[in-house]
Amino acid sequence: MSNARALTALTKTLKPLDGYALALGDDALISSHRLSEWLTYAPDLEEEVALANIALDQLGQARHLLGFAGRSSGLSEDELAYQRVDREYRNSLLAELPNGDFAHTILRLFFFSTYQRLLYAGLTASADGELAAFAAKAAVEVGYHHEYAVSWTLRLGDGTEESHDRAAAALAELWPYTAELFAVDEDVAALAAEGLVPDPESLAGPWSEQVGTVLAQATLGTAPSGTWRPSGGRAGLHTEALGYLLAEMQSVHRAHPGATW
Amino acid sequence: MTTISESRFDALLAADERIEPRDEMPEAYRATLIRQIAQHAHSEIIGMQPEGNWLTRAPSLRRKAILLAKVQDEAGHGLYLYAAAETLGVSRTELLDALHTGRQRYSSIFNYPTLTWADVGAIGWLVDGAAIVNQIPLTRCSFGPYARAMVRICQEESFHQRQGYESLHTLARGTEGQRAMAQDAVDRWWWPSLMMFGPPDATSTHSSRSTEWKIKRHSNDELRQRFVDLCVPQAEILGLTLPDADLRWNEQTGHYDYGEIDWAEFKAVLDGDGPCNRQRIERRTQAHRDGQWVRDAAAAYQAKHGQTPAARGTEGTDR
Numbered sequence: 177m178s179n180a181r182a183l184t185a186l187t188k189t190l191k192p193l194d195g196y197a198l199a200l201g202d203d204a205l206i207s208s209h210r211l212s213e214w215l216t217y218a219p220d221l222e223e224e225v226a227l228a229n230i231a232l233d234q235l236g237q238a239r240h241l242l243g244f245a246g247r248s249s250g251l252s253e254d255e256l257a258y259q260r261v262d263r264e265y266r267n268s269l270l271a272e273l274p275n276g277d278f279a280h281t282i283l284r285l286f287f288f289s290t291y292q293r294l295l296y297a298g299l300t301a302s303a304d305g306e307l308a309a310f311a312a313k314a315a316v317e318v319g320y321h322h323e324y325a326v327s328w329t330l331r332l333g334d335g336t337e338e339s340h341d342r343a344a345a346a347l348a349e350l351w352p353y354t355a356e357l358f359a360v361d362e363d364v365a366a367l368a369a370e371g372l373v374p375d376p377e378s379l380a381g382p383w384s385e386q387v388g389t390v391l392a393q394a395t396l397g398t399a400p401s402g403t404w405r406p407s408g409g410r411a412g413l414h415t416e417a418l419g420y421l422l423a424e425m426q427s428v429h430r431a432h433p434g435a436t437w
Numbered sequence: 438m439t440t441i442s443e444s445r446f447d448a449l450l451a452a453d454e455r456i457e458p459r460d461e462m463p464e465a466y467r468a469t470l471i472r473q474i475a476q477h478a479h480s481e482i483i484g485m486q487p488e489g490n491w492l493t494r495a496p497s498l499r500r501k502a503i504l505l506a507k508v509q510d511e512a513g514h515g516l517y518l519y520a521a522a523e524t525l526g527v528s529r530t531e532l533l534d535a536l537h538t539g540r541q542r543y544s545s546i547f548n549y550p551t552l553t554w555a556d557v558g559a560i561g562w563l564v565d566g567a568a569i570v571n572q573i574p575l576t577r578c579s580f581g582p583y584a585r586a587m588v589r590i591c592q593e594e595s596f597h598q599r600q601g602y603e604s605l606h607t608l609a610r611g612t613e614g615q616r617a618m619a620q621d622a623v624d625r626w627w628w629p630s631l632m633m634f635g636p637p638d639a640t641s642t643h644s645s646r647s648t649e650w651k652i653k654r655h656s657n658d659e660l661r662q663r664f665v666d667l668c669v670p671q672a673e674i675l676g677l678t679l680p681d682a683d684l685r686w687n688e689q690t691g692h693y694d695y696g697e698i699d700w701a702e703f704k705a706v707l708d709g710d711g712p713c714n715r716q717r718i719e720r721r722t723q724a725h726r727d728g729q730w731v732r733d734a735a736a737a738y739q740a741k742h743g744q745t746p747a748a749r750g751t752e753g754t755d756r
Binding site (some may be wrong): 215328 | 493
């Protein structure tokens with residue numbers, strides 16, 4: 177598919193379950209990309225290995241989900257990853273925010289892996305056998321990501337004064353973006369009603385409880401208050417950061433139209 | 438004067454047996470191994486940079502996954518080799534400090550820039566290929582932990598080498614632009630890869646004693662020749678040219694003759710004046726500096742709780 181306009185049209189008309197898989201796949205792809213930006217810059221060699229490993233797992237999940245999403249429309253994982261523009265990407269805003277310092281990356285991973293763990297656990301009960309099988313495997317992977325993120329959230333929150341302050345700043349900055357993870361649109365509501373996907377709203381309670389327990393243990397207090405809850409990622413309305421990420425990610429692919437790699 | 442333990446050391450060497458960390462060994466042997474293993478470990482972690490440069494731009498998701506796994510393997514090799522060096526009584530912190538302050542080196546090859554996506558393939562084919570030729574004999578090196586580390590590392594390196602070759606093959610059979618990119622990468626990486634085997638035998642300073650100690654089993658020039666002989670037919674299959682007008686088969690020797698290596702360039706890069714020496718060390722030391730507060734936090738947490746969060750979590754579930 178070299179015609180970007182035709183691709184746009186196709187992704188707009190994806191079947192709801194394919195569109196749902198695309199959103200989850202975009203979350204994983206963009207998370208993987210951000211994590212991979214840490215490589216050669218991590219605070220220690222063990223963290224280089226761990227962050228690469230998590231990035232690799234997320235990339236594997238993205239490939240599976242993008243493959244699933246494009247299959248019935250004849251779109252490959254690479255067409256979906258490299259030939260869509262930012263308005264066609266469906267990832268949550270949380271995934272695309274620039275990395276910031278290690279505390280920002282860890283807090284984001286903590287929020288995100290807690291969410292993915294609940295989501296994939298719910299998805300194992302999907303009426304779609306393939307998605308259910310995928311979720312069972314992915315749930316094990318994100319279990320490790322969650323464990324890693326929790327262990328560092330505790331160390332940063334309850335480490336030194338500096339690490340505590342940095343973790344607190346990351347918490348305040350990232351918290352508003354977490355609401356979007358549990359938003360429900362018409363398509364997702366219909367899929368949930370058919371038993372194909374978990375109802376996102378049903379994940380919000382357990383998520384808040386699990387996150388709250390760890391934040392308290394990490395001496396990071398309770399969730400910040402405030403009414404600003406940015407969203408729009410699932411509808412292709414992103415932050416300004418995504419355009420740069422995609423420009424970089426897609427640069428080689430787009431410079432050689434029609435090439436195979 | 439030869440001590441009893443050193444004669445045991447000599448006997449182990451003579452019997453082609455492995456020296457283990459608990460064995461007594463001459464201080465010079467220990468120092469040589471620390472220098473060599475540390476340099477190898479440093480090369481793994483600095484070597485993440487030129488390839489890491491393309492992680493965010495890999496042109497397909499499959500290639501992105503392969504590259505991510507490779508860079509992860511290099512970090513793992515670094516960890517593994519620092520651990521092997523630690524068996525000789527130095528700490529990773531000391532060795533990293535020696536790298537950061539320029540007291541220990543890493544392989545000069547990583548001071549060249551990766552300018553296009555094809556460089557990732559060329560590094561896999563040529564740089565990993567040269568590393569394998571250098572390292573396979575080290576699986577029989579006299580120091581046990583280093584030899585065993587090399588067995589595992591060589592297996593993973595040969596995997597990387599095949600993937601690099603396959604990527605380059607795809608480019609060489611691709612569009613005109615891809616093919617030009619592949620040839621350009623080979624043109625730039627060929628000579629530096631030949632330099633990876635070190636100075637010619639006539640001028641190598643470390644070789645003879647390392648050979649007596651069975652750390653080094655072949656000379657620089659022998660290994661370089663082995664590499665050239667392997668690469669020429671592989672380049673033919675790729676349909677790419679190696680940038681050496683003097684490269685030709687020699688019936689008498691049964692090897693490929695090759696042209697004069699620019700040893701002045703080698704020396705300049707080794708002495709710090711390569712294209713990327715400064716940026717490689719700057720990136721490494723910046724990561725280390727910027728990560729200090731994170732490592733401090735982990736240490737403070739452990740001091741407060743007497744254990745890592747993982748251990749603490751397990752304990753918590755028992756309550």
